Amino acid sequence: MNFLKPKKETIDEVKEYLEKRYILTMCQLEIKLYQARIDGMKSKSQRYFNSTPLRNAFARMMVYSKYVNSFYTISEIVRELRTNRQSVSTMVDECSKEGWIFVKKEKNKLFCTATQDMLDGFHDYVKWRKKIAADHAVSISLLDYEYLLSNNFTLFDKKL
Numbered sequence: 001m002n003f004l005k006p007k008k009e010t011i012d013e014v015k016e017y018l019e020k021r022y023i024l025t026m027c028q029l030e031i032k033l034y035q036a037r038i039d040g041m042k043s044k045s046q047r048y049f050n051s052t053p054l055r056n057a058f059a060r061m062m063v064y065s066k067y068v069n070s071f072y073t074i075s076e077i078v079r080e081l082r083t084n085r086q087s088v089s090t091m092v093d094e095c096s097k098e099g100w101i102f103v104k105k106e107k108n109k110l111f112c113t114a115t116q117d118m119l120d121g122f123h124d125y126v127k128w129r130k131k132i133a134a135d136h137a138v139s140i141s142l143l144d145y146e147y148l149l150s151n152n153f154t155l156f157d158k159k160l
Contacts, residue, residue, distance in 0.1 A: 032132050036125075045100055045121050057081055058091050062101050062114040063122045071104070071111035 037050040049059040061080065065072050072080075077088045092112055095101040100118045104111045114122075 029132065033129075036128060036132075043121070045098065045118070048094070048098075048100075054081060054083055054087060055091060058088075058095075059100075059114075059118065059122070062095075062112060062118060065112070066114040066119060071113050073112075074110055077112070 037056075049055050058077065058081065061072055061077060074085060074088050074092065077083075077092075078085050081088070092101065092103060092110060096103045096112075099115055101112050102115050
């Protein structure tokens with residue numbers, strides 16, 4: 001019996017187990033994220049940005065722009081978020097009035113980025129998100145084993 005060459009059936013069973021475990025972990029993680037968005041609607045900005053996926057993604061774009069020291073135009077936001085100009089213009093107007101984003105106008109173009117208020121709110125989310133990720137890290141790291149099973153065991157099939 002060759003102990004260096006694992007049985008294909010055993011590898012397939014382990015891969016199936018890892019896949020199911022990963023799916024369960026992702027389901028738990030997504031439920032926790034959903035719960036946080038519902039439970040975390042304490043402030044006006046949380047209620048606003050958690051009310052739709054578009055607004056949620058827009059907030060992330062604004063935070064990203066601030067950290068890379070860049071601005072987004074309306075056209076770039078429309079293209080990146082795969083939405084329409086009217087929706088983006090409405091969000092920009094609403095968020096600017098609330099002080100969540102900074103808007104500058106140059107040559108008939110609007111440029112947007114997050115304000116410090118938005119960054120502070122996002123930092124709270126990131127702290128919570130890190131904790132959730134840590135709680136699920138063990139199961140997610142099972143992907144490393146799945147990768148090993150998929151790739152490294154094929155080395156045993158090659159003749160030396």
